[in-house]
Amino acid sequence: MAVEYGREGNVGYVTLNKPPANSYDYSFMEELGESVNEAASDAGARAVILRSASERFFSAGADIKAFNQNPPEENMDMIRLAHENLARIAELPKVFIAQIGATALGGGLEMALACDLRFGAEGEYYLGLPEATLGLLPGNGGTQRLPRLIGAPKALDLMITGRRLSPPEAHELGILDRLFPAGSLEEETLKYAQGLADGAAQAIGSIKLAVHRGMDKPLAEGLGIERELVEPLFSSEESKEGIGAFMEKRKPEFAKQT
């Protein structure tokens, strides 16, 4: 399998494993979709980490070698499948974290942009959207997600030049949300995900949905989405536990609420 889902404790893992570069084609994208579905339906996974089995590549993007072999309509089928699978991540009420400790280029970085957070570590690798250098454009969501993340001018600069970023540059731009010391990425990412997994999963999931559903809407509409999502929490087992723990001056035990 080029993409596999598994769980360790209450943290889910989607692992990319298509040597040598996790470059993706149609079947890779199908497996990614299946893994996202497994993560979604696994009630035991309260947070999910997207990671690579390779120490050299997170993913070098779409499979360039496949490009010339594929009929154009197959390339478009792959893009439609990628758009569908990656868009589903934003609609899942559990946080997806991209653990990027190796080179992420083109569609490989675009997969990470579809996650909620992106964590990296110091090291000799880089991130970028070089599609323009191939006569293409970042067609797996990059032209839409990157401007929303770092602003249109900075995103345009990266996409029209195709230039590569070091991990510190990507962190400074806001593409990486955390930049950990070399060698500590896996441990630090798990620690963060475990904190979410031990937290109020329904509340955390509702916050994620409110952000993704509301951020491109006019404020009044976004506030309506917020009201729809906050109302069920007033009577949730989690808020009973959270408020009860505060009143009893003890630490809440949310993980036991589901």
Ligand SMILES: CCCCCCCCCCCCC/C=C/C(=O)SCCNC(=O)CCNC(=O)[C@H](O)C(C)(C)COP(=O)(O)OP(=O)(O)OC[C@H]1O[C@@H](n2cnc3c(N)ncnc32)[C@H](O)[C@@H]1OP(=O)(O)O
């Ligand atoms: C255009 C491809 C589309 C294909 C089919 C899908 C259809 C989709 C159409 C459009 C989609 C739009 C959205 C996404 C587009 C993209 O992602 S385009 C690709 C963007 N990525 C790149 O341009 C990176 C290409 N790779 C490199 O520049 C270099 O490999 C590197 C990352 C700088 C590393 O160089 P180096 O250390 O010298 O290692 P290499 O020898 O080059 O690579 C190691 C092996 O990995 C293979 N490989 C690397 N990248 C890819 C790739 N993207 N596709 C296929 N294979 C790749 C490379 O060939 C080596 O393999 P071996 O020779 O077998 O060892």
